[in-house]
Amino acid sequence: MNxxxxxxxxxxxxxxxxxDFVAVDHISFEVERGEIFGFLGANGAGxxxxxxxxxxxxxxxxxxxxxxxxxxxxxxxSIKRSIGYMSQKFSLYENxxxxxxxxxxxxxxxxxxAKLNRRSERLITTLGLGQEARKxxxxxxxxxxxxxAFSVAVIHDPAIVFLDEPTGGVxxxxxxxxxxxxxxxxxxxxxxxxxxxxxxEAEYCNRISIxxxxxVEALDTPGNLKHRxxxxxxxxxxxxxxxxxxxxxx
Amino acid sequence: xxxxxxxxxxxFYHVFRDRRTLLILFGLPTAQILLFGYALSSEVRNxxxxxxxxxxxxxxxxxxxxxxxxxxxNLKEAIPTYDAMQRAFRENRIRAALIIPAGFNGDLxxxxxxxxxxxxxxxxxxxxxxxxxxxxxxxxxxxxELNATAALPYRIGTETRMLYNPDLxxxxxxxxxxxxxxxxxxxxxxxxxxxxxxxxxxxMEVLLVSPFRPILVLIAKATPYLVLSLLDFTLILLxxxxxxxxxxxxxxxxxxxxxxxxxxxxxxxxxxxxxxxxSQQVAxxxxxxxMMLPTLLFTGFLFPLENMPLPLQWIxxxxxxxWYYLIVKAIMLKGLGFAAVWKETAxxxxxxxxxxxxxxxxxxxxxx
Numbered sequence: 187m188n189x190x191x192x193x194x195x196x197x198x199x200x201x202x203x204x205x206d207f208v209a210v211d212h213i214s215f216e217v218e219r220g221e222i223f224g225f226l227g228a229n230g231a232g233x234x235x236x237x238x239x240x241x242x243x244x245x246x247x248x249x250x251x252x253x254x255x256x257x258x259x260x261x262x263x264s265i266k267r268s269i270g271y272m273s274q275k276f277s278l279y280e281n282x283x284x285x286x287x288x289x290x291x292x293x294x295x296x297x298x299x300a301k302l303n304r305r306s307e308r309l310i311t312t313l314g315l316g317q318e319a320r321k322x323x324x325x326x327x328x329x330x331x332x333x334x335a336f337s338v339a340v341i342h343d344p345a346i347v348f349l350d351e352p353t354g355g356v357x358x359x360x361x362x363x364x365x366x367x368x369x370x371x372x373x374x375x376x377x378x379x380x381x382x383x384x385x386x387e388a389e390y391c392n393r394i395s396i397x398x399x400x401x402v403e404a405l406d407t408p409g410n411l412k413h414r415x416x417x418x419x420x421x422x423x424x425x426x427x428x429x430x431x432x433x434x435x436x
Numbered sequence: 437x438x439x440x441x442x443x444x445x446x447x448f449y450h451v452f453r454d455r456r457t458l459l460i461l462f463g464l465p466t467a468q469i470l471l472f473g474y475a476l477s478s479e480v481r482n483x484x485x486x487x488x489x490x491x492x493x494x495x496x497x498x499x500x501x502x503x504x505x506x507x508x509x510n511l512k513e514a515i516p517t518y519d520a521m522q523r524a525f526r527e528n529r530i531r532a533a534l535i536i537p538a539g540f541n542g543d544l545x546x547x548x549x550x551x552x553x554x555x556x557x558x559x560x561x562x563x564x565x566x567x568x569x570x571x572x573x574x575x576x577x578x579x580x581e582l583n584a585t586a587a588l589p590y591r592i593g594t595e596t597r598m599l600y601n602p603d604l605x606x607x608x609x610x611x612x613x614x615x616x617x618x619x620x621x622x623x624x625x626x627x628x629x630x631x632x633x634x635x636x637x638x639x640m641e642v643l644l645v646s647p648f649r650p651i652l653v654l655i656a657k658a659t660p661y662l663v664l665s666l667l668d669f670t671l672i673l674l675x676x677x678x679x680x681x682x683x684x685x686x687x688x689x690x691x692x693x694x695x696x697x698x699x700x701x702x703x704x705x706x707x708x709x710x711x712x713x714x715s716q717q718v719a720x721x722x723x724x725x726x727m728m729l730p731t732l733l734f735t736g737f738l739f740p741l742e743n744m745p746l747p748l749q750w751i752x753x754x755x756x757x758x759w760y761y762l763i764v765k766a767i768m769l770k771g772l773g774f775a776a777v778w779k780e781t782a783x784x785x786x787x788x789x790x791x792x793x794x795x796x797x798x799x800x801x802x803x804x
Contacts, residue, residue, distance in 0.1 A: 241645045263647065271645040275638025281453045282446065293442030294648045339642075348645075 194377035200249035209235040211400035222378040227397030233381045254345040270339040270347035280324030295342035309337045329360030349380040385420040443656035465618045482742040485509040486530040493541035532556040532567045551593045558598035559769040568596045611676045612764035613737025616757035625723040627706030632719040658703045665699045685771030698760040704791035711798040731757040
């Protein structure tokens, strides 16, 4: 238990079956506190399912996992209080203003009014949204929405934040700015668990794992992986691994 | 608790910023109430009729046996007194009564003139008119038959009384029905759509990952619509009273309480629909079509339930609106108290609990 508490996430043979289909097949890995951990894989490789199990959205079929030191089977409520989550779909309310969204999610996480005020002020200044604070979120450009969604996902200072393809459909410049926010959060000690399709983003991570057909096929720092696969870029590493996949991407 | 309030406030923001929701909430009822047809007449059969025969002589028995052989009436047991008849009306055991005064035969034979009285429950005015016409017709036939062999013509006068609705105001009948229909549609549609919208947008996932309890999500979703539906109910009631001259004879408080109960039923139905649908369109269709048709058909305000084949009558028993309709009619039009509607109320309470239970359980299953 002691070693578990030092790790942000510990997985042992975590498995999820849907009938005959093994979506996640005995994956094992550990994520250190404060680490930016990239979780890569082709569509249908099982990334989202694995992540949903860690967040408590889905029950594992077998195996063990602890998130922030809490067991995924027995301590879901404690896990929920220690994590933040940003889903693939844009997950703020479009017909609420920026401030109302912040207030709502802060309220859902039970922040006190004083804390909430301080944090929402800081958040709005950091994002440079002073002018837009009272505008409907629906009227903001996508890049800003994503940055706002991320900031809202960490407004309660969680131990770990799960990001499910957070930068889908966003231009490279905005993506870069988005990653600045991630670094800033990691600097505050928040562990980042992020899935992505963009290999340039993979390079920003401290360590990455690559899933193929429900299994973790590789796990290391980007540098070591490139060295091991004698590749110039993460793109190449990913391609070499994913080529062996039997599952059709959806 | 504070979390819940934050959530409920958010739901109100959604409602007041969405023109479509506002339209459904306030436009639909207004239009329905004002447009709904007045003249909805249809043949009435299997009418429960009470006969109060004070005469018990050959002539009265002949009339009774003619009524009995008519295919329109179900003759209830003989009713001995006026009070017993009134009780039967209140308890909905009879829709009409035929009263034959003492000495009917004697009057007829000696003076060639006699009177009978027909009383009908006119809270459904079309049915009441039809019923009195049938009875007057039967008595007219009997009179003609007597006259065929008589030297001096006999005359049997029929005095009719319309109970509860002497003016035969057509709105009286359809207001409770439209009330049930609108509340049913508005509540189920808005609740199911508002839950499904969060699923569609992906915000539901975020909520489920948060420490916010799933059951509170449902409560927070349902609360604003409970409040708004009561507002809707008030709007319809105001329109009914001030535009259509429909009276509220019973207790307003009781009427509100019963409506709140019915609304809870509808909200639970909406939550149930949201559990099994994934897109707003499907949820909307399911709530609008799926709820509108049974409510229209099986509530009894458009098509008399008495006429339906038995299996359909059984189906009508699981339609919450049917019970609510009876309750509203009793309180609003007949001015009756809780004692008259406790059975219907009990049925609605049962339905609300069952629906709420099912929707809560299924919501948890989705988390697994």
